[in-house]
Amino acid sequence: MNKTLLKLKAEEVENALEPGAPGWVAPMSDREFNFLRRVVKRHTGIALADYKRNMLYRRISKRMRALNMDEVKPYCELLSGPKAAGEIPLFINVVTTNKTSFFREAHHFDHLARIALPTFIDEAANRGSRRLRIWSAGCSSGEEPYSIAMILQDSLKGLGQWDAKILATDIDTNMVESGQQGLFPADAMKPVPAPLRGRYAAPNSGDKSQVRMATSIRSSIVFKPLNLLEAWPMNGPFDSIFCRNVVIYFDKPTQRILFDRYADIMRMGSVLYIGHSESLYGITERFRAVGQSIYQKIA
Ligand SMILES: C[S@@+](CC[C@H](N)C(=O)[O-])C[C@H]1O[C@@H](n2cnc3c(N)ncnc32)[C@H](O)[C@@H]1O
Known part of the structure; x- marks a missing residue:
């Protein structure tokens, strides 16, 4: 050459x-x-x-x-x-561009653990309910929903039985299949806080260069192929939606329609996390900013 x-x-x-x-x-x-x-x-x-x-x-x-x-x-x-x-x-x-990682934009997971989940848990208790629903929309190969699942499981520890589920969807069927397997290169786990890594991931017995997510974590996530522009089979209501680094290449009218549909399917006061280079400014007034790329449904 x-x-x-x-x-x-x-x-x-x-x-x-x-x-x-x-x-x-x-x-x-x-x-x-x-x-x-x-x-x-x-x-x-x-x-x-x-x-x-x-x-x-x-x-x-x-x-x-x-x-x-x-x-x-x-x-x-x-x-x-x-x-x-x-x-x-x-x-x-x-x-499709599928770049992702565990605990990407770590402040979102900090907000979820410290502010959003304790609020959702209190509010559910006030309703006499033990149901929590979180959607990872545009989940790629699963690092995002698995990060959510580890935080969720830790937050619910010692609180008895909860009906807590994470829906993880992507238009890319290869990504959905890969996420479902719950297997990741050991190196990919570096951003996961050590205590969570120790509790919820173990070396894969068949291939030590990989880790396998714990069954309790895997069973809390439902992976499905879904095109966000098409009809959605679920009704919600969702306590939180993560839609990060997905709408960045959508035009404004498409973003407006999508965020409006999210608002329709979210509980009042629920939390929407979007990517660091995305914004709802001039797109929708149904959310108010409560943190860096963190929004709360208000209408
Ligand atoms: C860059 S990845 C972001 C993954 C993850 N949310 C994150 O922030 O790390 C964007 C994902 O959005 C998916 N996507 C793009 N257009 C979509 C659509 N119309 N419906 C559903 N998923 C879509 C892509 O397949 C890709 O996996």
């Missing part, structure tokens, strides 16, 4: 193959890019900016290699032809 190629990142190297070499994919035209981003927008709400062009090309190239296609045009035809329904979910799986 020559010096110039050595400087390229791995994925750029793949696309720097000689035309006709195995795995080579012809460049994507403007027309193809615009078609593909319309499909992404229609099915996920994600509005891909011009600068995402290379990222989209890299990601679909992977899928096209699996289909033995070396031109983007037939792939576009597949997405608009009679077999589209079978391909769209696989297309979505390659185009």
Whole structure:
């Protein structure tokens, strides 16, 4: 490999193959890019900016290699032809960005443990109820709902039997499957506070480089594939929703509709956590800010 190629990142190297070499994919035209981003927008709400062009090309190239296609045009035809329904979910799986980690934006989990959960527990007791529902919407591979589950289990310790459940949903079916397994690389557990790690995760007997989440934690989470833009099968009411780093690529009208739907399905006084670069300012007045990217439902 020559010096110039050595400087390229791995994925750029793949696309720097000689035309006709195995795995080579012809460049994507403007027309193809615009078609593909319309499909992404229609099915996920994600509005891909011009600068995402290379990222989209890299990601679909992977899928096209699996289909033995070396031109983007037939792939576009597949997405608009009679077999589209079978391909769209696989297309979505390659185009979504799934970056996540345990206890990401740790102040949210601190707020959940110290302020939100004690309030929810008191309020439930006042209603004569022992039901708690939290939704991780756009949960990726599960680090977010497992972080919530560890906090929830710790907060309910010694309080007797509670009907406490976390719903974890994502449009990406690979992520939902991965989350369901409850297996993570041992390294991924570093941000988890040591006492929680000790109580709720153990080395996987089959592969010591992995940890397995405790059964009590796994059974408190229900993983389901769900597109946030489509109909929701659940009624709530939710005590809290985590929707973090999901709407960042949605346009404002799509965000407005989504946050309105969240408000409809949340209990009055319940708490919504959003990503650090997201905001409800100018989007909805049904929540008030109570902390950094933390909102309470007020209407
Ligand atoms: C960057 S990850 C964020 C994961 C986690 N919430 C966090 O903050 O660490 C965004 C997730 O949103 C999901 N997503 C994107 N559009 C979606 C949609 N329309 N419906 C449901 N999930 C969606 C993606 O598949 C991805 O897993």
